[in-house]
Amino acid sequence: MILRGTAHKYGKNVDTDVIIPGRYCNLIDPVELGKHALEDLDVNFIKKVKPGDLIVADTNFGCGSSREVAAVALKGAGVSGVVAKSFARIFYRNCINTGLPIFECPEGVDGISDGDKITVDADSGVVTNETSGKQYKSTQLPPFMQELIEMGGLLRYVERRLSDKPQVA
């Protein structure tokens, strides 16, 4: 899978309260959630983001609450993936479970500016800055996690488990 779009760059510790503020956490529809993505950090984000665009951020992206709607809101806004120096753990987990591709790539983050055109090869983890022509390698996900993403997320894995071991009525 190839992800391609404009990079929207942010700093350290972007928390889930600004990714999707608590006041919208009663929404369930991804598109509705997406309309408020990053609103408390950058009110213009939602106006400028185009389908396929990527978020590029410094360390500890997604820290704070366990709200899965944070990953869902980004997807709903059209974001195809997130490249960061590091992720907060629940957010990381939620992305794997819901299928929002994420890449840990410290050098790539330093080498990408806001507005650059970037491409990420999700299979090899290679991040290319089309604007500068430079390439960076992100850390590979452990095989089990890759398998989860390939399977289509955690729930497909659960279905396989349930069919292996029929439920007792």
Place this chain on the structure above:
Amino acid sequence: MARPMTMTEKILAAHAGKAELAPGDIVSITLDLVMANELSAAVAITEFRKIKGATRVHDPEKIALVPSHFTPNKDIATATLSTLMRDFAKEQKITNYFEVGRGGIEHVVLPENGMVGPGETIIGGDSHTTTYGGIGAFATGVGSTDIAAAFAIGEMWLRVPPSLKVVYEGHLRPYVHGKDLILHTIAEIGVDGATYAAIEFTGPVIKELPMSGRFTMANMSIEAGAKNGIFPVDATTEAYCAAVGKKNYTIFRADPDAQYTRTITIDCSKIEPQVAVPFLPENQKNASDLSDITISQAVIGTCTNGRIEDMRQAAEILKGRKVHPDVRAIVIPGSQKVYMQCIKEGLAEIFVEAGCVLSTPTCGPCVGGHMGVLSAGERCISTTNRNFRGRMGHVQSEVYLAGPYVAAASAIAGHICGPEQLAAEVPA
């Protein structure tokens, strides 16, 4: 000889059916309890319904559902979420459903009802599920998809975290408690200092710390990025288990030569009452240095400091004094049990006499939900656990984190104030 293991590693090994495991291993563990509140449950239930082959939950006894956040429902949208969860509990015969008026905030309710115990594995659809590490459990927050999966199979996958050890030495100064220790610790290691890791809280000061303080500290482990925070099980833990009727638990102890990525020693004798200033929990200051910060609201309660010990601390300061004319003080006991205890001990009267709002148990203002949302430019001192931008309302409002003593003293003074400074300023 098996590899020496930390407390977290031992609990995970036992639940993965393995004799030993090491940080970085990916394992599937069985879960002793799966918790969700009305927000995480709503999404989890919707996801659960999409799983082919799952009609019944794996084990209704091992699920707890607690309406906490926007309760009593603040509007139609939140009422809809609560109804979704309530109906699911009935349909699936989940008896550990704590209705409004019989429960409170999840992380206060579960321990006091004997639902969590030493050596257990607990996941919750809430990041502060780490709270149950206070009792010596492995407890961590997850997203709604994980909850849906756990409803169906009673298991979860995880990467075994490396452990980091914090040793608390010396002694506690007056008015210094769990909240001050954890704010100090987060400042020391940073908001991402323990990312993906387990924090083991140890040392002579921890041995003296009551359960309420341990829950407060474990609660905020996530504010340093941790997967879980955990306390050794001792006489205090066992007495607590006996009091709340928790039986049949297993005690796991770290091996003396277990491996830690880092060991940090903190001399508690140097710690004064702490405050974390906006917009990160690591922005630590001494309360006594912030007297020029005026406030318009004080919140005392939540899953961090909404237990009876916290209420007693607040009452000790508020007794015989009046809340400053420019401040709204909002006191929210964390559960119905705590609320009842406040009435029995006369604390309720102290709060109302002092001019506080005394609310029914709810998360309320902590997530900017209701019961004390801030307008632009307002400042709040709060016993909650997060001071992120916009957390309690308008993006231009500010939250300062502290323990109940400092929050109560500040409510009286009208500015941030340590309890010792208050005595000189406003004698009781």
